[in-house]
Amino acid sequence: MHDIRALRADPAAFDADLARRGLEPVAQKLLSWDEERRQAQTALQEKQGRRKALAREIGPLKRNGEDTTALEAEAVALRTDMEALEAQVAALEGQSTALLETLPNRLDPSVPEGPDETANVVQHQWGTLPTFSFTPRQHFELGEALGLMDFGTAAKLSGARFVVLRGALARLARALGQFMLDLHSDEHGYTETQVPVLVNDAAMYGTDKLPKFSDQSFRTEDGRWLIPTAEVPLTASVSGDILEAATLPRRMTALSQCFRSEAGSAGRDVRGMLRQHQFEKVEMVSVTTPEESDAEHERMTRCAEKVLEKLNIPYRRVLLCAGDTGFGAAKTFDLEAWLPGQGAWREISSCSNTRDFQGRRMNARFRPQGGGAPVFVHTLNGSGLAVGRTLIAVMENNQHEDGSLTIPDVLRPYMGGLERIEA
Numbered sequence: 001m002h003d004i005r006a007l008r009a010d011p012a013a014f015d016a017d018l019a020r021r022g023l024e025p026v027a028q029k030l031l032s033w034d035e036e037r038r039q040a041q042t043a044l045q046e047k048q049g050r051r052k053a054l055a056r057e058i059g060p061l062k063r064n065g066e067d068t069t070a071l072e073a074e075a076v077a078l079r080t081d082m083e084a085l086e087a088q089v090a091a092l093e094g095q096s097t098a099l100l101e102t103l104p105n106r107l108d109p110s111v112p113e114g115p116d117e118t119a120n121v122v123q124h125q126w127g128t129l130p131t132f133s134f135t136p137r138q139h140f141e142l143g144e145a146l147g148l149m150d151f152g153t154a155a156k157l158s159g160a161r162f163v164v165l166r167g168a169l170a171r172l173a174r175a176l177g178q179f180m181l182d183l184h185s186d187e188h189g190y191t192e193t194q195v196p197v198l199v200n201d202a203a204m205y206g207t208d209k210l211p212k213f214s215d216q217s218f219r220t221e222d223g224r225w226l227i228p229t230a231e232v233p234l235t236a237s238v239s240g241d242i243l244e245a246a247t248l249p250r251r252m253t254a255l256s257q258c259f260r261s262e263a264g265s266a267g268r269d270v271r272g273m274l275r276q277h278q279f280e281k282v283e284m285v286s287v288t289t290p291e292e293s294d295a296e297h298e299r300m301t302r303c304a305e306k307v308l309e310k311l312n313i314p315y316r317r318v319l320l321c322a323g324d325t326g327f328g329a330a331k332t333f334d335l336e337a338w339l340p341g342q343g344a345w346r347e348i349s350s351c352s353n354t355r356d357f358q359g360r361r362m363n364a365r366f367r368p369q370g371g372g373a374p375v376f377v378h379t380l381n382g383s384g385l386a387v388g389r390t391l392i393a394v395m396e397n398n399q400h401e402d403g404s405l406t407i408p409d410v411l412r413p414y415m416g417g418l419e420r421i422e423a
């Protein structure tokens with residue numbers, strides 16, 4: 001959500017930020033509604049004051065037996081006027097909020113210009129791309145040949161965009177989740193958290209998933225939502241709170257099932273595990289102060305990169321351009337892993353600083369150490385990492401001509417010492 005005071009202070013800058021995302025200007029419309037609302041609010045307060053003054057007049061006059069008919073009629077008329085003004089104020093506030101809640105976050109000045117992913121900027125690249133004496137296969141070819149990745153049974157059970165993993169591949173997926181949780185909690189200082197995968201409207205709204213992305217999520221018959229990522233419950237856990245500055249940053253991590261309808265993705269990545277309705281992800285969330293959020297963004301991104309480095313998966317960090325930056329983000333780094341089977345870089349993590357955008361929607365604040373009024377927190381979220389996509393990267397980067405897979409050293413303790421998956 002946006003601060004209307006910032007819009008009043010510099011409407012041209014507000015519209016310029018929207019233009020960077022390819023959106024039409026709205027500042028004048030919002031300011032017009034805001035001015036109308038403030039005038040109505042002022043008129044309402046004046047009438048409230050007059051009505052209170054009348055009440056103070058009428059009482060003594062009545063006790064003295066004097067005629068108060070005219071004054072009482074004025075009070076009734078004021079009550080009617082006040083009700084109309086209250087309705088006008090509420091309507092204007094609702095109108096403004098309905099528009100503001102559909103507007104994306106303001107972009108950081110360092111975000112490059114550009115309409116889509118073609119304008120994203122590679123920041124750095126890590127690792128050596130593997131070479132093969134054979135044509136490397138994609139993960140689904142490897143998994144199906146091993147008899148451990150079954151899309152047919154998943155389709156029979158649930159439809160398209162689901163998978164059944166068996167045996168060593170199922171254990172490898174579990175190992176990845178446990179390894180990442182251990183790394184983030186033991187070495188990176190995140191508190192491991194178990195969260196509900198069903199949340200209410202307020203949690204989804206506060207983390208900017210509603211109303212914008214209602215078609216991207218699954219809703220139950222009782223009105224709850226299946227989480228698209230553990231970002232939602234982790235971040236919303238501080239909604240409505242006033243935190244003490246000394247307790248910040250608050251860093252949390254969770255491994256959860258995630259659910260996305262993938263609306264609008266028809267025809268994209270239809271084979272394999274890259275784009276699923278249900279998947280696992282290790283999420284990182286930080287709640288911090290405005291002064292520390294940029295440094296926390298870099299720290300979080302490095303935590304995600306460490307996962308890939310320990311798994312020896314080549315990756316690159318990409319700064320997303322204006323047209324590719326997500327709705328709630330002020331700035332986003334994507335990590336893209338090299339997939340030899342595809343011969344392409346594919347997103348495996350996205351780390352975003354939302355600044356106070358979610359804090360305002362959730363009314364989550366902190367009390368500054370030096371005193372003063374509570375301030376909205378800054379929130380950050382990042383994949384650390386998506387388990388399914390990491391499994392894909394591990395498989396494709398560690399394959400052999402006979403279809404077997406070498407298990408990365410750091411995962412072997414989670415695999416009972418197994419070094420290789422063979423047919």
